[in-house]
Amino acid sequence: MGKYDDLPREQLIELLNKRDRTKKLGLVWERDEIEADNAVDANFVAATIISELSGKAAPWRNMVIEGDNYDALRWLRMTMAGQIKCIYIDPPYNTGAKDWVYNDHYANPEDAYFHSTWLEFLFRRLILARDLLAEDGVIFVSINDEQRAKLELLLDEALPGMRIGSFVWRTKDSSNDADRNYSAVHEHVLAYAKSGFSFLGYKLDDKKYKHDDNDERGKYSLDPITKAHDYTERGNTYYPIQDPVSGWWYPCNPDSVWRFASKDRLKAGQKLRSETIEELIADRRIHFSGKSYFEFRSMKELSDAISEKRGPVDGNGRQLLRLDLPDLEFWVGKKIADGRPSRKAYWNEKEVTVKPVSSFILGAKEAMNADHHELVSEKQGKATGTIQDIFGKRVFQNAKPVSLVKSLLIAAANDDAIVLDFFAGSATTAHAVMELNAEDGGDRRFIMVSSTEATVDEPGNNLCRDITAERIRLLSASADPKFADLAAEFAYLRCREIEFEDLDQDLAPTEVWAALETLHRLPLTRYAQSPWQEHKTEDQTLIFADRVGTELLEHLLGVAERRENAFVYAWAPGQITAVLGDAVDVRSVRTELVGRFRQ
Template sequence: MVLVKPPALKVAERRKHYESLNKQQLVDLLERRDGIRPLTLVWEREHLKEDLGITEAFPALRLEPDLSCGTAPWRNLVIEGDNHPALRHMLAAWRGKVKCILIDPPYNTGNKDWVYNDRFVGKTDRFRQSLWLEFLYQRLLLARELLTDDGVILVCMSDENRSKLELLMDQVFPNMRVGSLVWRSRIGGNDKADHFLSVNHEHVLVYGGPKFRFGGTEKTFDKYVFDDGDGKGPWRLDNLTQPKDMTERRNSYFPLQDPATGIWYPCNPNAVWRHVMASEGKRKQRVKTKTMDQLLDEGAIVFPSEDRVETWATKDALLAAIDSGDVPWRANAPMLRRDLPDLDFWVGKPVGWGSPQIKRYKKDLHHQTQPLSSWIRYAKDPAAEDDDVTEITAPMTEEGTKLINALFGEKTFNYPKPPSLIKALLQQVTDEDSLVVDVFAGSGTTGHAVLALNAEDGGNRRFILVSNTEATRAAPRRNICRDVCAERLRRVIAGYEVQKKTRKVGVPGLPGDFAYLRLDAVGYGDVPYDLADSDVWTSIQLLHDLPLRPFDEDAPFQQGGDELTRIVFAPRTTPAVVDRIRALAATTPLVVWARVPGPILDAVDPQRVTVRAVPADLMQEIPE
């Protein structure tokens, strides 16, 4: 019998649970716990005050047309409110449909960077770390369910809290860790004054679904300049060695002879051949790649020409050459040394100074793109030469700050991420029709980046941003979502001006729109009375992933969708409404939501019309 404490039990409940067990059950439980030592992250969950964002209420979303941008129907969403109930509402519509979640959560520095339960969490708060971990844990659990199989979550974090967050994400996203990117975020500073260390970088943690992969960049194929005219196509020269020494890969350490000239080439004892001889491969292990014999027969090995060649007639002559260093060298190391085995082999043989290489054919490439480097290079730093990886280049934090200042004429948000950094990340992890979610939207950088990337490549990506007001008891009228996030996007879409020395320069607007939604908690018992028809219509459209339209007070019923399926909401079921719905169903399949569904059910063909009850079915769709 396996007995494990339910993780959600509080102290008193756990005591009651233990007291209900008999002696043998307690022994079994202790033995099991003694035998398990999980590597995990533990925080003081039982002693934390309740998170006010996690409410036992229906998360109603109320459309604010006056705060929305562009002409309805709106494709993008900006949601004002706590992200936990917002995520609950989102799960009903976009579970398993989101390609990218990109978030920049609070860094938990204690410097008024994080509002929790209407107050800032300071450095002296005893439960500061545990509050932060629990807060993120509850939201990441919901966010995980939004991802597609090829989806990814990117989480920006400071170096100080990266390790704690990574352990937390390992628990929430088991077996999904891809790695992390390192971004040079600034220059200067002396954060660790006692240790004289300036922390100038941040991290982007990457957790992805089983089918996720970065896009990389398309290879240029500039190096494939050779073609033998044998039908195998273009090829380039590549290194024939691997970063393993002769003790690690004994069967890959052997001399190689050019069959055309008879010249022998010693193997690098510190970096042996990538391929084995057929005899060595059969004796040691099953060979998964081509053997050196096969490559030689195919003419795939390219030997040096017009290089130095020496022959030592005696072993003493060979040893003298070794002692003087007059032997082939690779990477500042001699290829022949006194301590190497079978030195007699090299006596009397022509020895070449060059290094054999292998032909790499373009047709044999596994991928047509170069992989992404984990190093995000500062845009002004030089790129590495001959590097077969893709590097994201990005400016530092100051780009985001300068942009906010240009948009608003003042500093309205602390430490916004550079849009070009977020755009470069999205370029690597999304396609042109991806849905991008940011539930810690702050100043709206993710939405800005989506609009900019769409303008650049003609994509149709959509964004859903959730940004709280960040109001506190001391600043009750503060509203970051309305006054910074949404206003920034509005100005970016309309176009704005920036000051360039003595003149202002116009920045063209980016195509896009968004609907502005306010999140409100409605008690489940009050939903039938307090959930307005306009709120019902908003939720119905979101559930069916429709572009958002405002509620039309003058229409007998609301409708959306396309020629394949029409979505209808009938607040009132009159005979005229039933007749209209019956007529619509004759040409197009319908999903009808109604407060009084009975008369509609009696009048329509159930093969063509699905009838849903409001608010019962709506409450069922959106999880508690």
Template sequence: MKATDRNKLIDRIKTLEGLTDDERAALLGLLNETKTYGLVWEDKPEEVEERLRMELPVLKEVRSRAIISDNADSPNHILIEGDNLEALTTLAYTHEGKIDVIYIDPPYNTGKKDFVYNDTFIDSEDSFRHSKWLSFISRRLKIAKKLLSDKGVIFLSIDDNEQASLKLLCDELFGESNFLGQLILKTATDNNPSQINTEHEYMLCYCKRRETQNNWQRQSQAAKRLIAAGKEILSSGVAIDTAQKELRKWIRANKELLPQVTHYNNIDKKGVYSSSGNSSNPHPGGYTYDIIHPITGLPCPKPANGWRWPQTTFLAYDNAGEIEWGKDHSTQPHVKKRIETSMEYLRTLIYEDNRGTTKTLAEIFGGEKRFDNPKPHTVLSRVIDFASDKDSIILDFFAGSGTTLHAVMQLNADDGGKRQCILCTNNENGICENVTYERNKRVIQGYTKPNGEEVEGLHANNLRYYRTDFVGRRRTPQNMRRLMLLASDMLCIKESLYTEHDEFGGMETLKNGFRYFTSCNPGGTRRNIKQAQVSSSFARDFSDGKKQMLIVYNEEAIYDIVDALEAMEVASPIIVYVFSPGNDAWNSEFESVCDKVRLTALPAAIYNAYKRVLPKPKTTLLNLEEVPKEEKKETEDLFDFDEEGGEA
């Protein structure tokens, strides 16, 4: 329909008699939603979305499953058990705009019982097969976009069944201009093709904002291998002539591992280099001075265009030992090009035989096969290496066997990074507990292969396990109190503060209706710590800039907290989350210590964050006499912080 015709139709609908306001608004809405180009599908309701119209998700830690390193600087990785739409909603509060890399491997919708919608497998004969998949994935990607930081990127694995649809969907959600590229993952050959033998899958990549993307150059793996070999040869103390022979011997033996860097086959005391760097100038008008050979004292043959640099620059390189001279003045000198400068980009074609990854995962479980065709953690490590910084936060909300966390931990071990990983998965058939969690527990703690080989664990990692829980969505006083109480673990995640103390300013915390957390982690474990155990002087120990958080459930405690704060020296503001029935975080009560605190009213901040991602609530008339019994619990009954959860 032409734009002029659409405008005329809109005017007619506005003046048409016999329509209610709701009917007129619905017709205008349908007309305005009509697309002239792009992906169109029939939206299909999802049971979990309908649940979210009535209940709000929260996260509750299963502390018995926590794996805590003795290294206080270890990153805190998070595993969330629950439907990923619920988990993403909670992350919309804790991590909006904070995620740097998202990787997902969603169900491919092959029609072979790999995609479940509302507890039903979708087969190839379902007439709404593609609409259900698009409804399912679009709901999650809309929230995922909100989680990405300004420099954030998302990678999406897919195959031919939905690749075309996913590309159009992502063009619409993330913007076609933010499409960075499509990787081709060459996998094991299809042994039973009908016509064309399928040997690959795809990985689409989009960014949040193109203009904020960094250069994705990285030192190649081949270069890293060659650097390590050179260091090992030099460390043996052999003469340079012998080292040169050993290096070239090693390169010949490992040539298949060194694509594009075998010309780095020279070595001196500084390490491996190539002599391919030409000292002549490729442009007319180059410098025309004479270069004197250090042995013969005669000028080297002058190139037609002169030398690359001014004489002072050339001499500086020579004094630094970065010029390779020929045997006499008849040869032209070359600039040493160090292997450390060999960089590469992420390439569109990646090969990894996924049969090998299934075997690798089985070895982690002592030979037991618990998951089919996991993604190779080596490939994900490589992709994340290019797309992340050493302190990035990575999210995978289709966690499967937990490959992404394994990849992140291995990458951190390789380059000294502190990347944090968040995984989300349901527990269908026990996958979260028995595969995702158990795999990464073994990777952290170490395991034994079926052949008896011991694999050292990646010990410098913390893993914390959470389950989704729910609070009624109606803003009754009981629900608001309950949401405030159950949000405690989410606040720890949001602020990355996990060490809890029993006292603050001489007051017992739980007894007085609040909790207190800091970033210090004595002994490397999460537990309640009495103030005296940390230091006999609060002001001395906690005025040094350590991050601190108070969660105030009982507003009557505010006055005592303010009195305590007035007597303290605080280097940086303490984060204070305080219960309030509205948006006021008791600012007037904290006025005397306003420079020592950063106030947030709860649960209003959670409601506001959730409002941006949740479906509209169902409108029902509330009869106060019919409030569910669980919502009538007294506040003191809700004020219960005992651990709940399964066994480790």
């Protein structure tokens, strides 16, 4: 019996009202969780290859999927769960613009929370995207400044524990709020990732490792050995250091004491996490930079020098010896070096030779120096010019620059990554993948998802066919030097919904074959409309038996004898196992696909 079963109606209503009045920490929007859960499995999604709209000849390693991205994501979750390395999306910004098929305005004034519909629209897609990510996968989401806070809270809800941070990039040069003297010319890219993800970073150059003692350790740089504490806070690391070769002494900066302890200052039983200064000196890991020295033969000479600001100084020209310091008489008669000691950091000993990715995306003009390794993006207007160069006219509004997406891919997508964009629009992400592969010889693959954006007034609209896919086709065939060496084949797939009870009759063999090839990580091929079809590689043999006959059974006996790593799918697998037993892995089409769809 449930804990509410015996409560009177009035008390149940009061509990519900109290729950509705209780405020939750974080983002709150109107949503029907039961309806949302049911929507995922409301029906089955199938996808079939439209050969005449596909780019180049099969086999196709890339995909362009036409359909509502909610349906496409459900299909991809069935076939590619846990395989996507990098997702980049530029979703609608909820600006109220009227030129998008969804009206770019998922805000219903009737909702208790004004942006509820927009938030729910994105939330349902983001939780599906989460299931697609590999354990080292990452998702980047572009958003403007106005909606950034809401979207970040939404991502926290949909992708709990996956937040990395955000990037800021400059979209244009002109101001859009001159009345307030404020130039809101930036947007954000929010980054969320699975636990195994780490940015690839950028290779460090070794230019600062210019010192060399001509020994087996090689080149080194000079790192400071001070820390931000004064001698009153860290008295145990305020001590003089002597160069054992020259005999010269180096005073400690009273405002920034040494980073390393001295064995002479250790307490009984004290354990250290790093070497003492004496150990570093003995191992020749301290560089002494003094070129000359000061020497004061009496306290008066020393005091006069301090008063007259003569004597050793730090890198900012501040006096290292002061009249108020303890043990000042120690320096009388000592040769006091004019330089500062540093630690030798050897290039050959570095465990990490990449530097972290910056949270600021620089403008292209700022990063023209080839030695500058940062995320780089051109302004938004450059993207419009690129599309005009490809199509010969302006066919898409507000595309992102290729350089923006490519920079993110350089930082996050290794050379064999699968990259997904389920708000593909003008296929900027595919363009970025193509450019990057051409530049570094990579083998990255893309999946672009786009709707038709057909409306009642314009039923013939097909954004996916005429812009998303067409951009890839035009780039692959372009003679323009700017697009040299850009080429990518792709299968054009179209999604449709099927009721589960109608699957056995309505799910076409072409749709089964596309799902099975994708599920087995194989490039897509045409379905030959034969009783059975086979896709064979060095690693596996995939067979789909639409109809079981003598010829197929004889072929499968040969597969079993050769001990191939074979997977056989059939509507009625019992017909095959009755002959082959367990010699071959035989699976039910319906059980396998529906089981994965409803995972």
